[in-house]
Amino acid sequence: MSDQDGAATRTGFANQDGAKFGANVNGKRPHGPSKRSLKKKQKTKRERNMTEGSTEEVLAADVQALLKSLKLSDDEAADEEQLAAALPAEGSEVNVKVLELSSTGDGLAVLHTPDSPAPPHPHVYVVSFVAPGDIVRVKVYRHLLHERHSVADYISVVRPGPLRDDSRIRCPYFSQCSGCQFQMLDYPEQLRHKRTIVEKAFRNFSHLPPELIPVVGDTIGSPLQYGYRTKLTPHFDGPPGYRPSKKNAPKVFFESRPDIGFMQKGKRKVIDIEDCPIGTDAVRKGMARERARMANEYAEYSRGATILLRESTQRYPKDSPEIPETIPSDAVRVDDEKHVDIKTCITDNNATTTEFIDDHIFTNPAGSFFQNNNSILPPFTDYIRQRILPPKSAASIKYLIDAYSGSGLFTISLASLFTSSIGIDIADKSIDFARKNAAHNGMKADSCSFIAADARQLFKSVTYPRDETVVVLDPPRKGCDADFLGQLLRFGPKRVVYVSCNVHTQARDVGALVRGDGGDGVKYEIESLVGFDFFPQTGHVEGVAVLNRVETEEMTAPGTSNEVPKDN
Numbered sequence: 378m379s380d381q382d383g384a385a386t387r388t389g390f391a392n393q394d395g396a397k398f399g400a401n402v403n404g405k406r407p408h409g410p411s412k413r414s415l416k417k418k419q420k421t422k423r424e425r426n427m428t429e430g431s432t433e434e435v436l437a438a439d440v441q442a443l444l445k446s447l448k449l450s451d452d453e454a455a456d457e458e459q460l461a462a463a464l465p466a467e468g469s470e471v472n473v474k475v476l477e478l479s480s481t482g483d484g485l486a487v488l489h490t491p492d493s494p495a496p497p498h499p500h501v502y503v504v505s506f507v508a509p510g511d512i513v514r515v516k517v518y519r520h521l522l523h524e525r526h527s528v529a530d531y532i533s534v535v536r537p538g539p540l541r542d543d544s545r546i547r548c549p550y551f552s553q554c555s556g557c558q559f560q561m562l563d564y565p566e567q568l569r570h571k572r573t574i575v576e577k578a579f580r581n582f583s584h585l586p587p588e589l590i591p592v593v594g595d596t597i598g599s600p601l602q603y604g605y606r607t608k609l610t611p612h613f614d615g616p617p618g619y620r621p622s623k624k625n626a627p628k629v630f631f632e633s634r635p636d637i638g639f640m641q642k643g644k645r646k647v648i649d650i651e652d653c654p655i656g657t658d659a660v661r662k663g664m665a666r667e668r669a670r671m672a673n674e675y676a677e678y679s680r681g682a683t684i685l686l687r688e689s690t691q692r693y694p695k696d697s698p699e700i701p702e703t704i705p706s707d708a709v710r711v712d713d714e715k716h717v718d719i720k721t722c723i724t725d726n727n728a729t730t731t732e733f734i735d736d737h738i739f740t741n742p743a744g745s746f747f748q749n750n751n752s753i754l755p756p757f758t759d760y761i762r763q764r765i766l767p768p769k770s771a772a773s774i775k776y777l778i779d780a781y782s783g784s785g786l787f788t789i790s791l792a793s794l795f796t797s798s799i800g801i802d803i804a805d806k807s808i809d810f811a812r813k814n815a816a817h818n819g820m821k822a823d824s825c826s827f828i829a830a831d832a833r834q835l836f837k838s839v840t841y842p843r844d845e846t847v848v849v850l851d852p853p854r855k856g857c858d859a860d861f862l863g864q865l866l867r868f869g870p871k872r873v874v875y876v877s878c879n880v881h882t883q884a885r886d887v888g889a890l891v892r893g894d895g896g897d898g899v900k901y902e903i904e905s906l907v908g909f910d911f912f913p914q915t916g917h918v919e920g921v922a923v924l925n926r927v928e929t930e931e932m933t934a935p936g937t938s939n940e941v942p943k944d945n
Contacts, residue, residue, distance in 0.1 A: 430881035439479040447499040482558040482916020501526040510538020557914040568596040571918040578880040583888035594907035601752040602913040607688040663722025689730035776841040785811035856882030866896025873924040880920035
């Protein structure tokens with residue numbers, strides 16, 4: 378999920394689970410550090426509420442690592458009152474030098490004071506839209522003394538660093554919109570940074586010794602760096618005077634078209650955005666169409682809303698007589714060697730969209746989750762196909778369990794490799810579409826089936842032989858819970874492929890599998906780690922970890938019945 382699908386509030390701090398950080402209080406910025414923030418050796422409420430692998434915790438780990446490299450002593454770290462007196466006032470403007478990029482996509486900087494002595498206490502400033510080596514003008518928003526950093530708003534570049542080239546920027550809203558962070562970086566540099574994100578995730582959150590973590594592979598890039606997003610969700614706020622908390626308040630309607638777009642970085646404000654260059658051509662045409670519609674219908678709205686923009690494809694064989702001679706002005710025609718695709722933009726959450734990944738067809742409710750970058754899905758699924766089975770010299774694997782299967786992307790695209798495959802998801806609607814997708818792709822229920830069940834309970838009914846089974850995991854951002862991981866370990870499949878949109882919670886979970894936490898002696902080793910760039914120009918990276926079960930004397934041997942669960 379990128380920031381276009383979720384509101385971002387302060388600089389770099391709408392976390393990936395939706396938690397807000399450093400937000401204004403009653404629309405006002407705090408004037409200075411409170412007495413509570415000056416207490417020593419006591420976690421703040423925000424620190425206590427951090428969840429493992431959250432954006433806040435990821436940033437905290439990066440800040441602490443940088444301070445350690447700057448030789449911050451324990452005595453300096455403890456003296457918050459002295460630090461507060463030395464820092465610039467909140468609301469003031471200062472120049473900072475960017476030292477590195479954090480795993481959140483924000484720059485980590487220190488005060489730039491070329492004509493005066495360096496500050497006596499190292500202190501980190503977190504600022505967006507910057508590159509290492511940049512010297513930038515920022516406005517200090519808030520000091521978080523207990524965490525040894527301050528949040529600052531980007532104003533302008535004083536002197537660009539060697540990695541920055543603003544001629545690469547394609548969006549007029551860059552440095553205002555919360556969606557993209559890296560448009561000024563060349564693409565190989567973005568990929569190099571995302572490799573370091575995966576490396577730091579496993580170093581900081583797996584709790585494994587370095588010798589158990591393999592070298593992270595080069596990040597696999599997206600064939601498209603712009604024009605790749607098949608889904609955008611611009612939105613608009615309610616009209617002036619709208620009070621959602623007051624149930625009986627009179628309705629207030631718009632007197633003019635509202636600003637429609639995405640959240641401004643560092644503000645609780647929607648930017649009016651006419652076009653988004655990371656959207657596909659069909660999505661961008663849909664955005665223009667919906668903005669024009671709102672210009673005529675704004676008076677009908679008494680509250681804010683989110684607009685769904687989702688690409689859908691109708692495919693024809695190249696020689697089909699049914700190919701339309703003309704298409705609507707807001708549709709897009711794409712020709713290749715075998716097909717003609719007519720792409721349109723769907724705005725009804727309850728409509729059905731159609732997407733083609735290689736030779737597979739997938740239908741989904743327009744408002745549901747499906748990967749939003751179709752250009753990278755063929756190399757992504759091919760990578761997993763090439764690595765999901767062990768080397769030929771190893772024991773044969775015949776069965777696939779796809780946990781968190783959704784509408785069947787992995788179950789269907791990998792099914793030809795196995796005697797039998799089963800996809801499990803908690804959502805009945807997802808399973809309904811997964812079964813339809815299996816039928817669309819000519820798959821029989823006895824070889825590719827789906828069941829609706831809580832993933833935490835799925836292994837209680839699965840009777841695949843564990844020595845002949847591989848499990849694919851693709852959980853939500855929060856990762857897997859301890860109960861599920863314990864259940865997975867007790868089942869003990871031969872191999873595990875863990876796909877994640879949050880490499881930090883992935884690292885945490887993979888660490889538990891390698892240690893065998895609660896697994897009756899079953900443990901795993903990491904065969905490979907690599908990132909995929911599903912969202913170019915942003916700080917997000919998708920992780921793929923391939924694990925092998927370690928054969929130990931402690932392993933218990935549950936039953937290995939060849940009976941497979943029935944589709945229901």
